[in-house]
Amino acid sequence: MGIDTKMILKSLNANLQTNKLYPQGHPSVAISAKNTFKHLDEYFKENDKLVVGIVGEALVFADLPVDNQEDYSDLTGHMNSKLIEAIIFEDGVVEKELLSFLDILCAEDAGLGEELVEEVQSKGITHITLKSIPKSKRNTLEVYNDAVDVVKNVMDDIRMGKIPKAEEANHIVDEMTDLVFSDTNAMVGLTMIKDYDNYLYNHSVNTTILAIALGKFLKLDKKDIRALGVGSLLHDVGKTGVSEHIIKKPGGLSTDEWEKVKEHPVLGSKITERMEGLEEAVGRIVLEHHVRHDHTGYPKSEAKIHPLSMIVSVVDVYDALTTLRAYQRPYHPVEAMKILKDLAGKHFDPETVTAFENMIGLYPVGTLVRLSTNEVGIVTKINHEVSDCPTVMVLYDSEVNEVPEPFEVDLAEKRDLSIVAAVDPLSRNMDPGAFFEKEAGNV
Numbered sequence: 117m118g119i120d121t122k123m124i125l126k127s128l129n130a131n132l133q134t135n136k137l138y139p140q141g142h143p144s145v146a147i148s149a150k151n152t153f154k155h156l157d158e159y160f161k162e163n164d165k166l167v168v169g170i171v172g173e174a175l176v177f178a179d180l181p182v183d184n185q186e187d188y189s190d191l192t193g194h195m196n197s198k199l200i201e202a203i204i205f206e207d208g209v210v211e212k213e214l215l216s217f218l219d220i221l222c223a224e225d226a227g228l229g230e231e232l233v234e235e236v237q238s239k240g241i242t243h244i245t246l247k248s249i250p251k252s253k254r255n256t257l258e259v260y261n262d263a264v265d266v267v268k269n270v271m272d273d274i275r276m277g278k279i280p281k282a283e284e285a286n287h288i289v290d291e292m293t294d295l296v297f298s299d300t301n302a303m304v305g306l307t308m309i310k311d312y313d314n315y316l317y318n319h320s321v322n323t324t325i326l327a328i329a330l331g332k333f334l335k336l337d338k339k340d341i342r343a344l345g346v347g348s349l350l351h352d353v354g355k356t357g358v359s360e361h362i363i364k365k366p367g368g369l370s371t372d373e374w375e376k377v378k379e380h381p382v383l384g385s386k387i388t389e390r391m392e393g394l395e396e397a398v399g400r401i402v403l404e405h406h407v408r409h410d411h412t413g414y415p416k417s418e419a420k421i422h423p424l425s426m427i428v429s430v431v432d433v434y435d436a437l438t439t440l441r442a443y444q445r446p447y448h449p450v451e452a453m454k455i456l457k458d459l460a461g462k463h464f465d466p467e468t469v470t471a472f473e474n475m476i477g478l479y480p481v482g483t484l485v486r487l488s489t490n491e492v493g494i495v496t497k498i499n500h501e502v503s504d505c506p507t508v509m510v511l512y513d514s515e516v517n518e519v520p521e522p523f524e525v526d527l528a529e530k531r532d533l534s535i536v537a538a539v540d541p542l543s544r545n546m547d548p549g550a551f552f553e554k555e556a557g558n559v
């Protein structure tokens with residue numbers, strides 16, 4: 117990739133940063149666009165078309181994968197969250213077009229995907245076109261990663277003092293809901309992805325998947341599921357108001373620090389209150405997700421807890437328990453479920469815990485298990501009829517060697533085979549999240 121092509125990407129990335137920071141019409145926006153135009157103009161002296169696209173997860177430029185992808189994360193993040201897979205520039209583009217294109221692309225009320233494509237066309241921009249990501253092409257992992265981007269964007273907006281738009285959150289939750297309904301096991305498997313450094317983003321997405329799955333299990337209607345999903349996605353946004361060093365602090369917090377952390381539900385609900393277009397129950401969920409069944413917890417509240425808040429409080433703790441934290445090794449799913457059950461009636465509404473237990477299964481998807489043959493595998497599908505007979509992907513033979521070609525066994529069909537115990541993945545140096553990430557990527 118030539119130096120000038122790298123410059124185009126760099127300046128496009130900078131355009132998006134600038135457009136996020138400054139309002140439309142601000143001189144900095146125009147200066148930043150002018151810079152990109154200069155590079156484009158140079159490029160079109162020798163070329164007539166330029167495609168900036170995303171293939172899989174990678175940014176490609178003029179058909180070649182780009183080096184140092186992380187330098188352009190604003191660009192890829194923005195394209196992903198707007199459901200755009202390519203931006204096509206053509207020779208003849210004028211500066212004014214570029215400027216209005218950037219305005220549309222970054223406008224807070226801009227549409228997503230096909231809507232955005234049409235918006236650009238309708239504004240008379242003829243030398244820059246967008247290509248949207250077809251809905252059917254998006255697999256579980258892409259949607260998962262986009263959801264992480266959405267949470268990150270929302271939190272970035274809040275950190276910059278802006279009120280985030282509800283549209284992206286609503287849209288990604290609708291997409292996640294479609295996938296949870298069509299392939300619950302694959303989506304629940306992805307909740308095993310635990311990113312230690314970006315804990316808050318992945319935790320929010322995992323909580324959302326588990327909440328939607330429980331909502332589906334409880335046969336909630338679409339409106340409630342959307343409120344539940346968006347409420348889960350945004351449940352911890354108030355943590356943007358708590359300093360990073362407290363959030364990431366290993367070990368115990370001082371009383372003052374703890375008081376700060378306890379403010380996040382109220383801070384969060386103040387933000388969601390100001391977001392237009394959210395389902396009504398979202399604010400309740402954000403406010404109440406740490407209020408316990410016995411009305412201990414925080415903030416202090418004697419009011420009846422909203423049923424959707426009860427769901428989020430259970431799945432929130434489940435995801436936190438199964439994640440490595442500075443102060444805690446991860447519990448495997450079977451252990452985490454046991455802890456939830458011990459707290460039913462105290463911290464949690466007992467009926468919600470029972471429903472969650474029935475939904476997630478005796479050996480939840482992602483549990484590493486030892487079979488009666490001494491082979492070890494990972495649960496990939498649960499069986500609601502015969503809960504101790506899930507489908508297991510065998511990964512290690514009876515001698516603890518990795519199986520060259522892992523294979524699935526449905527324990528309901530192999531009654532001579534049974535699960536002896538759950539195994540701690542750390543003892544095998546195994547990462548269930550990476551397993552499901554690879555599986556989803558292979559589809």
Ligand SMILES: [Fe+2]
Pocket residue numbers: 351352380405406
């Ligand atoms: Fe929280």
Ligand SMILES: [Fe+2]
Pocket residue numbers: 319351352432
């Ligand atoms: Fe949380």
